[in-house]
Amino acid sequence: MxxxxxxxxxxxxxxxxxxxxxxxxxxxxxxxxxxxxxxxxxxxxxxxxxxxxxxxxxxxxxxxxxxxxxxxxxxxxxxxxxxxxxxxxxxxxxxxxxxxxxxxxxxxxxxxxxxxxxxxxxxxxxxxxxxxxxxxxxxxxxxxxxxxxxxxxxxxxxxxxxxxxxxxxxxxxxxxxxxxxxxxxxxxxxxxxxxxxxxxxxxxxxxxxxxxxxxxxxxxxxxxxxxxxxxxxxxxxxxxxxxxGPDQNPLRRLLTWKSELMSLKQVRSGEYVGYGKSFQATEDMTLGIVPVGYSHGYGRNLSNQGQVLIHGVFCSVIGTVNMNAIAVDVSLLTQPKPGDEVILIGNQGQNEITVASFAETSHLVNYEMLTRLPREIPRRVID
CATH class of the missing domain: 3.20.20.10 (Alanine racemase)
Known part of the structure; x- marks a missing residue:
């Protein structure tokens, strides 16, 4: 499965x-x-x-x-x-x-x-x-x-x-x-x-x-x-x-959260994205649809706030976070395609989305954000 x-x-x-x-x-x-x-x-x-x-x-x-x-x-x-x-x-x-x-x-x-x-x-x-x-x-x-x-x-x-x-x-x-x-x-x-x-x-x-x-x-x-x-x-x-040591952090995050692009969508300048009118495109855009939403622990308060990593590039969440999906701006990526890896928390290339930055964006403390991750998401131990 x-x-x-x-x-x-x-x-x-x-x-x-x-x-x-x-x-x-x-x-x-x-x-x-x-x-x-x-x-x-x-x-x-x-x-x-x-x-x-x-x-x-x-x-x-x-x-x-x-x-x-x-x-x-x-x-x-x-x-x-x-x-x-x-x-x-x-x-x-x-x-x-x-x-x-x-x-x-x-x-x-x-x-x-x-x-x-x-x-x-x-x-x-x-x-x-x-x-x-x-x-x-x-x-x-x-x-x-x-x-x-x-x-x-x-x-x-x-x-x-x-x-x-x-x-x-x-x-x-x-x-x-x-x-x-x-x-x-x-x-x-x-x-x-x-x-x-x-x-x-x-x-x-x-x-x-x-x-x-x-x-x-x-x-x-x-x-x-x-x-x-x-x-x-x-x-x-x-x-x-x-x-x-002020520049040292001896701790390492255990958790990486990954998904993938489900589909791509072209949006023209002036069009609204998703439910309601929380986002209106000011220019032509390419959106990537990621099959993760608030039912998976990706909170609605990340609407128009959150970011993910695709091809090592930060891509902003566009519009309202849905129950099962988010839209992200992939306009700056070179040839994005369905199946491309999406990092919700973790490293990709030279960039990282930390739990701390994720939590601060959503106004949650680390503890709350982590414990909201549903048990149904499969977890795999890596060495």
């Missing part, structure tokens, strides 16, 4: 990004590859294969369905950790499979104890504590009750970790808040140690905290966007670039 576009995922680029991360954090902390959002649009099964070949043995997901995808794709019996959503009725199966999960409220903790009792196998849990993000996590007022429950039911679980989530470490304006969170987490860790509760791993760092707050590295860092070759924000890079 042939598709209208395809994604190529570079294993070599992923290895290079891991090398940079390891050089930054040193030999001790374990790296957990965060694969939520279909591995940031790269494909969970593809990313797990690439990561395990590169030596990664720990994966973080948001939800239980993602965790099962990792389990299915893994060839190395890697650790799988759910940071967010699971259904309580799934707990016996998750515990039986050895899948680890965050516990951030008493409802889930009580359900985990009951499930562990029912199958005769301890749950592998991570205690998430509230330090100022105010989304999930046990608050300080819960600590006494929590420690009592843990002691009374210790045969029903293994405390694999204690953790928290930072509220925007990628932005300097949030850093006073992040430092307060770090202090609160240290106090929580000290409290549980005093109660003789010793988690196996301590972990707090996302990609941005890994780069900017070395005191958050502890035993494990949860690496998302950084592993895929992107800085959490431009500001994050600006804050560390003097440490790596």
């Amino acid at each position: 042939r598709y209208t576009s395809r994604l190529e995922i570079s294993a070599e680029a992923y290895r290079q990004n891991l090398q940079f991360i390891r050089s930054w954090i040193g030999p001790k902390p374990e790296i957990s590859a965060v694969v939520k959002g279909n591995a940031y649009g790269h494909g969970i099964s593809e990313l797990v294969r690439i990561a395990e070949q590169a030596g990664v043995r720990h994966f973080s997901t948001f939800s239980s369905d993602e965790a099962w995808q990792v389990k299915t794709a893994s060839n190395q019996a890697s650790t799988v950790m759910i940071m967010g959503m699971l259904h309580l009725e799934e707990l016996p199966e998750l515990i039986g499979a050895g899948i680890e999960f965050f516990v951030f409220d008493f409802h889930r903790l009580e359900a985990a104890i009951l499930a562990a009792k029912s199958i005769g196998k301890p749950a592998q849990i991570h205690l998430e504590v509230e330090t100022g993000f105010h989304r999930t996590g046990f608050a300080e007022r819960d600590f006494e009750k929590l420690s009592q429950m843990l002691k009374q039911n210790q045969k029903y679980f293994q405390i694999k970790g204690i953790c928290t989530h930072f509220a925007g470490a990628e932005s300097a304006q949030n850093h006073p808040r992040i430092r307060c969170q770090i202090e609160r987490f240290q106090a929580a860790k000290t409290y549980f140690t005093a109660q003789d509760i010793y988690p196996e791993k301590i972990h707090t760092a996302c990609s941005a905290a890994t780069l900017l707050f070395p005191e958050t590295h502890f035993d494990l860092v949860r690496i998302g966007i950084l592993g895929y070759g992107f800085w959490p924000t431009r500001e994050t890079f600006d804050l560390i670039k003097n440490q790596i």
Whole structure:
């Protein structure tokens, strides 16, 4: 079966990004590859294969369905950790499979104890504590009750970790808040140690905290966007670039998005192109029709804004992005023809369309643009 576009995922680029991360954090902390959002649009099964070949043995997901995808794709019996959503009725199966999960409220903790009792196998849990993000996590007022429950039911679980989530470490304006969170987490860790509760791993760092707050590295860092070759924000890079060289970028994008010209169309000066009147030709033009539209993740807000590469030349999107197609100006190309390769994201010749430029044009952050790429687009790993 042939598709209208395809994604190529570079294993070599992923290895290079891991090398940079390891050089930054040193030999001790374990790296957990965060694969939520279909591995940031790269494909969970593809990313797990690439990561395990590169030596990664720990994966973080948001939800239980993602965790099962990792389990299915893994060839190395890697650790799988759910940071967010699971259904309580799934707990016996998750515990039986050895899948680890965050516990951030008493409802889930009580359900985990009951499930562990029912199958005769301890749950592998991570205690998430509230330090100022105010989304999930046990608050300080819960600590006494929590420690009592843990002691009374210790045969029903293994405390694999204690953790928290930072509220925007990628932005300097949030850093006073992040430092307060770090202090609160240290106090929580000290409290549980005093109660003789010793988690196996301590972990707090996302990609941005890994780069900017070395005191958050502890035993494990949860690496998302950084592993895929992107800085959490431009500001994050600006804050560390003097440490790596202002003209150096050690990260490489994994993803290339390709399609092809479907057909060509001659348009005369004065004619409107596509739906409505968003574009009127001011001269005779040749348009190329590319079979990718907003149903494929190429947003309507790229209408009259986006660019693609054909023959190594930037070609502008003309008119409104349709559900399944875009029109691009190929007037400057020499003998364009149906079947010619079209680069939506990636390199062609001496030019490149980066995810950052793509995202800025469409007013999306990298994270949002990547995770909007539909699962149906075929993904192929290249070395």
